Amino acid sequence: MLGTGMGAMVGLLVVALLVVPVSFGVAARADVKARRLSEPRASDENSRRPVAxxxxxxxxxxxxxxxxxxxxxxxxxxxxxxxxxxVGVLICFG
Known part of the structure; x- marks a missing residue:
């Protein structure tokens, strides 16, 4: 039977495993967006604002x-x- 400490460890593991794919997706998307913005852009001749x-x-x-x-x-x-x-703690002590 899981004790209070073991239940907390499992809860922490579940939260960590949910955070990993979400933060990975945000990081990958932000990297792509930053790379697109850093590429040289063709100047828009119809723009009325200065290029600078x-x-x-x-x-x-x-x-x-x-x-x-x-x-x-x-x-x-x-x-x-x-x-x-x-996971290491749960394997060793669980």
Whole structure:
């Protein structure tokens, strides 16, 4: 029968295993978006705004996507490490 500590470990494992695929998906999507924004863009001749302004806005969005990707990768890695540690504890003591 599972004790209170064992139940908490199983709960932690379930949460970690749910966080891993979600954060992986967010990280992968943010990486793709950042790469697309960092590619050289063809200038839009119909645009009435200066090219420097458009480029600065794109660079700012690219930086935001990179930060989101970095945070999501760190969360994914941390949750993976927690899941591996909990499984190890459950195997050893469970």
């Amino acid at each position: 302004v458009v480029e600065a806005e794109a660079d700012g969005r690219c930086d935001q996507w990179r930060q989101l990707a970095t945070q999501a990768w760190l969360i994914c890695g941390g949750a993976s490490l927690i899941a591996v540690a909990v």
